[in-house]
Amino acid sequence: MNNKEVIIEKIIKDALDVSNENISKAQGEADAILAAAKETATNFAEENLPKGKAQADEIKRRRAMVANLDCKRIILSKKTELIEKAFASVADKMRKDDKKGYIALITNMIKASAEDNDVVIVSQKDKDILTQKEIDSIAKSIGKKLKLSKDFGDFDGGVMLCGEKFDKNLTFALEFEQIKDEQEEKLAKILFGE
Numbered sequence: 001m002n003n004k005e006v007i008i009e010k011i012i013k014d015a016l017d018v019s020n021e022n023i024s025k026a027q028g029e030a031d032a033i034l035a036a037a038k039e040t041a042t043n044f045a046e047e048n049l050p051k052g053k054a055q056a057d058e059i060k061r062r063r064a065m066v067a068n069l070d071c072k073r074i075i076l077s078k079k080t081e082l083i084e085k086a087f088a089s090v091a092d093k094m095r096k097d098d099k100k101g102y103i104a105l106i107t108n109m110i111k112a113s114a115e116d117n118d119v120v121i122v123s124q125k126d127k128d129i130l131t132q133k134e135i136d137s138i139a140k141s142i143g144k145k146l147k148l149s150k151d152f153g154d155f156d157g158g159v160m161l162c163g164e165k166f167d168k169n170l171t172f173a174l175e176f177e178q179i180k181d182e183q184e185e186k187l188a189k190i191l192f193g194e
Helices: 005-098 101-111 133-144 173-190
Strands: 118-122 146-148 158-162 167-171
Touching: 005 101, 005 167, 101 133, 101 158, 101 167, 133 146, 158 173, 167 173
Parallel strands: 118 146
Antiparallel strands: 118 158, 158 167
16 A cells, blocks of 8 residues: 555545544434433423313313203203193193183183273184173173274283273283293192102
8 A cells, every 4th residue: 555545544534533423423412402302391291291181171071061051951941841831731721621710710810900991802712712792791790891802812812901091911921921930940840850
């Protein structure tokens, strides 16, 4: 080997040594950076995982509570609907099964509220039950002038009294609403065992 080749070989060897040393240093630095990143990630996970789990548990709890409230609201809505249907069927049942009792009920409502010259509006369903003859009989018994309207009301039962000063709503819808408000708790116990 001549001097020139020895020098080239020496330069190449020195370059490889420096290169290997740089690669080794770079690998060491990369390993240190990775280890630090892993430690940071581990610390972050250890710190935040319980917080995240707590937040997730809170979100689940809230969603369960909202779902439970929605269920209760739907159940209450259906129960209210059943109570309203029960009240609505009362007038039809009385008309069908106890016509005398039905007339007596409306008669008492009119007697309690009528004033002289009131016009009595009956529902379409009651046009054959509460005739002018019935109204004349009620008027005679309370000593007041009453007139049956030729128009029929768009309500399920009961009557409207149209007076000179003001009108009176004696429809079953209003009466039942008042009774329902007063008796709803008892009705719920009877119907739903609550």
